Amino acid sequence: MNVDKGYVDAPIDPEIDLRAEIERLKHERNAVIMAHYYQRPEIQELADHIGDSLALAQLAAKTEAQVIVLCGVHFMGETAKILCPDKTVIVPDLSAGCSLADSCPADEFEAFVKAHPGHTVVSYVNTSAAVKALTDVVVTSSNAKQIVESLPADEPIIFGPDRNLGNYINSITGRNMLLWDGACHVHEQFSVQKLMDLRAQHPKARVLVHPECPKPIRLVADKVGSTQALLNYAVDNEAREFIVCTESGILFEMQRRCPDKTFIPAPPDDGTCACNECNYMKLITLEKLYNSLRYLQPTIEVDDQVAQRAVRPIERMLDISRRLGIIK
Ligand code: 13P
Numbered sequence: 259m260n261v262d263k264g265y266v267d268a269p270i271d272p273e274i275d276l277r278a279e280i281e282r283l284k285h286e287r288n289a290v291i292m293a294h295y296y297q298r299p300e301i302q303e304l305a306d307h308i309g310d311s312l313a314l315a316q317l318a319a320k321t322e323a324q325v326i327v328l329c330g331v332h333f334m335g336e337t338a339k340i341l342c343p344d345k346t347v348i349v350p351d352l353s354a355g356c357s358l359a360d361s362c363p364a365d366e367f368e369a370f371v372k373a374h375p376g377h378t379v380v381s382y383v384n385t386s387a388a389v390k391a392l393t394d395v396v397v398t399s400s401n402a403k404q405i406v407e408s409l410p411a412d413e414p415i416i417f418g419p420d421r422n423l424g425n426y427i428n429s430i431t432g433r434n435m436l437l438w439d440g441a442c443h444v445h446e447q448f449s450v451q452k453l454m455d456l457r458a459q460h461p462k463a464r465v466l467v468h469p470e471c472p473k474p475i476r477l478v479a480d481k482v483g484s485t486q487a488l489l490n491y492a493v494d495n496e497a498r499e500f501i502v503c504t505e506s507g508i509l510f511e512m513q514r515r516c517p518d519k520t521f522i523p524a525p526p527d528d529g530t531c532a533c534n535e536c537n538y539m540k541l542i543t544l545e546k547l548y549n550s551l552r553y554l555q556p557t558i559e560v561d562d563q564v565a566q567r568a569v570r571p572i573e574r575m576l577d578i579s580r581r582l583g584i585i586k
């Protein structure tokens with residue numbers, strides 16, 4: 259068995275029922291399977307819990323299972339490991355990275371923080387453990403507004419790494435946070451022109467936009483919100499059609515929750531693709547999930563000293579979110 263490629267590269271008997279075997283191994287290993295909404299449909303179907311970044315962090319902090327299999331990207335596994343250092347945390351393919359987290363190398367962020375003394379450092383959860391260790395409070399797109407508003411109005415703030423989310427939070431809170439210049443390659447890729455064309459074809463559709471998208475896309479939105487907020491809006495709203503400007507994996511849960519409504523993925527700027535997918539999220543397959551449970555590999559490891567510093571801003575986020583009633 260080898261994990262050189264970032265996942266367990268071991269042959270699988272073509273005769274087995276993969277789904278049944280994953281279920282069996284999950285019980286045998288006392289494991290819980292958590293999946294982000296951007297995962298492939300077959301992974302979402304098998305997961306014990308699906309959620310956005312905030313829900314996954316909260317679920318990891320609460321679980322009693324000994325093994326957490328996080329079907330998402332690397333920083334989500336790191337967050338779970340930091341919160342649960344005594345548990346085995348697995349991401350079935352460790353090369354499932356994140357362009358946004360990669361746009362903020364820890365050494366460069368540290369230099370940026372040092373160049374601006376006296377600032378409170380607010381970091382999006384889409385960061386490496388090393389960046390979280392430099393952070394005062396972590397946020398996700400589900401709680402960024404409320405957490406920033408919970409800080410004193412005159413407090414100088416550094417916000418990283420997403421310039422679009424930072425920009426959006428500045429615009430709705432009236433703050434003037436200093437922004438790190440990072441972005442997500444998926445959410446930056448939507449085409450304003452194609453979105454306008456799509457809206458002209460579907461004049462009754464509501465446009466749902468994730469705040470990681472740039473301002474020109476956000477300006478077209480009927481609702482700007484985190485993945486969970488967009489899902490809630492689609493469930494609660496009386497409209498029958500929705501154009502969705504975020505990673506297209508969320509359409510699976512939207513359609514499952516609202517079988518009578520139509521969800522149209524917004525297309526990216528380049529090429530002929532009809533929807534916008536995160537290539538990192540889609541690296542997790544049933545085969546990799548099965549082998550990860552079979553061999554309990556590949557595990558996420560976080561340096562102890564980094565973890566001890568990174569746990570504080572994550573727990574601070576969870577505490578504030580509980581206090582404000584954003585999570586239970
Ligand atoms: P949320 O899960 O907080 O909506 O973030 C979206 C995302 O890009 C996750 O990587």
Ligand code: SF4
Nearest residue numbers: 356357358442444536
């Ligand atoms: Fe990172 Fe963007 Fe993929 Fe989310 S969608 S994991 S922010 S690259």
